[in-house]
Amino acid sequence: EPEVTQTPSHQVTQxxxxxxxRCVPISNHxxxxxxxQILGQKVEFLVSFYNNEISEKSEIFDDQFSVERxxxxxxxxxxxxxxxxxxxxxxxxxxxxxxxxxxxxxEQFFGPGTRLTVL
Amino acid sequence: KQEVTxxxxxxxxxxxxxxxxxxxxxxxxxxxLQWFRQDPGKGLTSLLLIQSSxxxxxxxxxxxxxDKSSGRSTLYIAASQPGDSATYLxxxxxxxxxxxxxxFGKGTKLSxxx
Numbered sequence: 001e002p003e004v005t006q007t008p009s010h011q012v013t014q015x016x017x018x019x020x021x022r023c024v025p026i027s028n029h030x031x032x033x034x035x036x037q038i039l040g041q042k043v044e045f046l047v048s049f050y051n052n053e054i055s056e057k058s059e060i061f062d063d064q065f066s067v068e069r070x071x072x073x074x075x076x077x078x079x080x081x082x083x084x085x086x087x088x089x090x091x092x093x094x095x096x097x098x099x100x101x102x103x104x105x106x107e108q109f110f111g112p113g114t115r116l117t118v119l
Numbered sequence: 120k121q122e123v124t125x126x127x128x129x130x131x132x133x134x135x136x137x138x139x140x141x142x143x144x145x146x147x148x149x150x151x152l153q154w155f156r157q158d159p160g161k162g163l164t165s166l167l168l169i170q171s172s173x174x175x176x177x178x179x180x181x182x183x184x185x186d187k188s189s190g191r192s193t194l195y196i197a198a199s200q201p202g203d204s205a206t207y208l209x210x211x212x213x214x215x216x217x218x219x220x221x222x223f224g225k226g227t228k229l230s231x232x233x
Contacts, residue, residue: 033220043163043208045220056220091162107153108221112162 002026004111006092012117013082021077021114023092032075033093033108034067036060043091049075082118089113121146121213125224132199133232140194140227142209147187153221154183154194155208163208167194199231 005024013019025032034046048055049067057065066078075094079086093108122145132138142152151170155163167176167183169192175184182195192209206228210221 035221042225043210043221043223045222048220058220107165107168109165110155110163115160 002028004092004094004109006090006111006114008114009112010115010117012119015084015118016081019079019082019116021079021090021092021116023075023077023111024073025075025092025094026096026109027073029094029096029109031055031095032067032069033095034077035091035093035110036088037091037113038085038088046077046090079116082116084118087116087118089115121149121211121222123209123211123222123224125207125209125227127227128225129228129230131230131232134199134201136199136231137195137197138199138229140196140207140209140229142192142194142224144190144192144211144213144222146213147190149187149211149213151212152183152185152192153210153212154181154192155210157206157208157226159206166207196229199229201231201233204229204231 007022011019032049035043036046037043045058047057047061047067064080068076091113092111095108124143126141149171151168153168154166156166157163166181167178169176169183169185180197185192206226208223208226210223212221
């Protein structure tokens, strides 16, 4: 069964360093998302991506964050200069339908996450 | 702004019991509602997706209902097993200003005792 994969599973970095989190969405999916979950808190939306551009971003997704689809399979989240408060589990998700396409959405499928620890 | 709440925060039941997890949302204008399972330190596994036009969905021992007018969804688990122990999250996908991102509740941590 196709699944979303993410690498690395755990990343430890020093404050101020750049990190790139990688995701391989399900192959026929067209919509891609990043979410994060700070320990003990809700899963929060960061950004959605379609047709090689950002569809929507939350207020968390400031200038320190960027996303890219560098090739036909990978989807990356870059944090330019990490802060202590960026420590969280980061989840990538994908779906094959988005808003406005018919009367319904399809499911979002999530990857296993990357645990980011900023020291 | 859509907010999703799940009650109770934690639930402990003996094996074999039927149980109901509750989810409420403040804005009834949703496209769909999705239930997930999260094991400790792991990702989210999609369990059920209910479209806005549907009232329930079933998968095996799981049944999810949706009542948009009252802003509620329930996840019913029949004949619970220790392997069902996990945190269950509900997430609403709404119209208001979003392109389709999910808004999550904090989850209900379920423990099924053998």
